[in-house]
Amino acid sequence: CLWVRNLRLKRRLPGPYAWPVVGNAMQLGQMPHITFAKLAKKYGNVYQIRLGCSDVVVLNGDKAIRQALVQHSTEFAGRPNFVSFQTVSGGKSMTFTNYSKQWKMHRKIAQSTIRAFSSANSQTKKAFEQQIVAEATELVEIFLKLSAQGQYFNPAHELTVAAANVICALCFGKRYGHDEVEFRAMLQRVDEFGQTIGAGSLVDVMPWLQSFPNPVRSVFKNFKSLNKEFFGFVQSKVEEHRKTFDPEVTRDMSDAIIGVIDKADNDNGLTKGHTEGTVSDLIGAGLDTVSTALHWIILLLAKYPELQTKLHMLIDKVVGRNRLPSVEDRSCLAYLDAFIYETMRFTSFVPVTIPHSTTSDVIIEGLHIPKDMVVFINQWSINHDPLKWKDPHIFDPSRFLDENGSLDKDLTNNVMIFSAGKRRCIGDQIAKVEIFLFFAILLHQCSFEKCPDEDLSLNCSYGLTLKPLDYKITAKLRGELTKVQ
Ligand code: HEM
Numbered sequence: 001c002l003w004v005r006n007l008r009l010k011r012r013l014p015g016p017y018a019w020p021v022v023g024n025a026m027q028l029g030q031m032p033h034i035t036f037a038k039l040a041k042k043y044g045n046v047y048q049i050r051l052g053c054s055d056v057v058v059l060n061g062d063k064a065i066r067q068a069l070v071q072h073s074t075e076f077a078g079r080p081n082f083v084s085f086q087t088v089s090g091g092k093s094m095t096f097t098n099y100s101k102q103w104k105m106h107r108k109i110a111q112s113t114i115r116a117f118s119s120a121n122s123q124t125k126k127a128f129e130q131q132i133v134a135e136a137t138e139l140v141e142i143f144l145k146l147s148a149q150g151q152y153f154n155p156a157h158e159l160t161v162a163a164a165n166v167i168c169a170l171c172f173g174k175r176y177g178h179d180e181v182e183f184r185a186m187l188q189r190v191d192e193f194g195q196t197i198g199a200g201s202l203v204d205v206m207p208w209l210q211s212f213p214n215p216v217r218s219v220f221k222n223f224k225s226l227n228k229e230f231f232g233f234v235q236s237k238v239e240e241h242r243k244t245f246d247p248e249v250t251r252d253m254s255d256a257i258i259g260v261i262d263k264a265d266n267d268n269g270l271t272k273g274h275t276e277g278t279v280s281d282l283i284g285a286g287l288d289t290v291s292t293a294l295h296w297i298i299l300l301l302a303k304y305p306e307l308q309t310k311l312h313m314l315i316d317k318v319v320g321r322n323r324l325p326s327v328e329d330r331s332c333l334a335y336l337d338a339f340i341y342e343t344m345r346f347t348s349f350v351p352v353t354i355p356h357s358t359t360s361d362v363i364i365e366g367l368h369i370p371k372d373m374v375v376f377i378n379q380w381s382i383n384h385d386p387l388k389w390k391d392p393h394i395f396d397p398s399r400f401l402d403e404n405g406s407l408d409k410d411l412t413n414n415v416m417i418f419s420a421g422k423r424r425c426i427g428d429q430i431a432k433v434e435i436f437l438f439f440a441i442l443l444h445q446c447s448f449e450k451c452p453d454e455d456l457s458l459n460c461s462y463g464l465t466l467k468p469l470d471y472k473i474t475a476k477l478r479g480e481l482t483k484v485q
Contacts, residue, residue, distance in 0.1 A: 013048035023050030032200035033351035033380040046367050052205035056374045060381040068364050069421030077422035078357035080374045082204035084196050092277030099359050105268040111426045113256050117170050118430045131169050135162050136441035143475040152451045152472035159291040160187050167286035172237050173252040189226040194464030196223040199352035199376045234280040292465045293435050296347045302450040302473045315444050325440035334407045338400035344417045346395045349466045351380040353419045382416045446475040
């Protein structure tokens with residue numbers, strides 16, 4: 001049978017013909033995840049392409065992806081040794097480091113730090129939620145200011161600052177005003193990070209592009225300098241923390257990580273540099289993803305006013321006008337969660353995970369994949385599989401509600417945006433709380449309208465995250481501004 005043949009001969013996996021030098025790089029197009037899904041129709045859910053000098057296995061569809069990431073979690077837990085990955089956080093990042101014993105320890109530290117500051121007990125839970133509420137109410141005021149006299153504005157950057165403030169407050173115990181120019185400028189640059197790290201970026205697979213001027217080289221140069229700038233910012237904050245460190249008082253995540261990596265007598269190989277690496281992993285991962293989610297949510301609210309009206313009616317019925325919504329309201333606001341899940345499914349705004357690599361030979365769907373192979377995981381293909389979802393190209397939050405109007409957990413579990421297995425996102429819980437609270441508070445306080453002469457497009461730019469193209473909206477206050485009690 002086929003797989004025995006493939007195993008015995010260790011044959012090349014199925015896949016399109018690869019051209020000399022460039023391989024299939026020129027065929028990826030503007031939206032590689034859609035190209036990958038199209039190729040899966042022709043070659044099956046597990047196939048191989050060649051990008052420059054790198055062979056890449058592309059996994060599509062729920063079955064193949066879960067078989068790889070869950071059943072063969074260790075074999076798929078690696079990261080490729082891309083130059084761009086080594087550029088991040090002075091090479092001391094957990095996210096971009098290959099699988100090893102030391103990496104496992106590093107990930108555990110990052111994971112328990114997140115837990116300690118978001119969900120460890122009812123006190124930290126409350127403090128974390130209050131932080132988000134404060135940020136969301138400030139965002140409402142800024143949106144209203146930018147909408148004065150019916151003006152239209154682009155919400156992208158204010159969303160990035162708001163998301164950055166939540167994670168900076170956790171890491172450094174400090175938030176920044178929306179008008180702090182240097183902070184805004186740095187965030188604007190970090191916004192471009194995903195262009196290079198996203199699957200299908202060419203700098204890592206065509207090293208010769210570094211030797212003459214071309215757009216890929218410029219993007220990589222820019223990537224190196226933005227990493228230096230961002231890492232410099234994190235280093236200076238961590239250094240300030242080291243100077244004032246008191247083992248008796250853990251002020252924030254930086255202190256906690258200093259306590260575990262810098263100060264502890266550990267034989268796990270983690271050094272001081274890994275402290276900064278961990279902090280910048282957490283800040284970097286928490287910036288772009290959460291703000292992109294909110295960016296899509298606002299676009300979809302303005303695009304589908306009838307859904308917005310339905311949400312307004314629900315939130316007024318459950319919360320009323322005298323207080324702000326809170327996490328406790330969540331179970332009564334299933335339609336809000338349905339809207340969030342549908343945004344994640346429909347936009348699949350992290351369409352392909354950060355590239356993986358195999359840590360040993362492995363067989364998926366009967367096909368042999370050798371060790372050290374680069375692997376792209378096409379999350380978009382799961383979220384748009386017509387066999388799994390009715391009319392996958394239609395935005396319809398109610399698909400996630402059962403006949404009683406409750407959230408259908410079986411269906412929400414089918415959405416893949418945080419990946420799975422050993423590399424699954426470690427910020428998924430805090431991200432969900434953040435998105436829910438920002439969304440609920442914005443919705444409770446404002447209605448959003450699109451510019452009448454602008455047709456809101458769902459087109460986006462590709463990278464690690466899919467970002468909507470620039471759009472403008474206006475925010476209108478609904479009744480009186482509700483203050484935090
Ligand atoms: C990794 C999604 C928010 C921390 C990832 C990955 C995805 C993802 C797809 C790559 C998994 C893989 O390579 O297979 C998201 C989405 C978010 C979000 C959709 C928001 C809606 C956050 C937040 C944090 C965070 C708020 C932390 C503050 C991380 C870290 C990794 C990661 C540290 C690297 C894990 C590793 O390599 O082992 N995330 N993420 N994420 N995420 Fe998130």
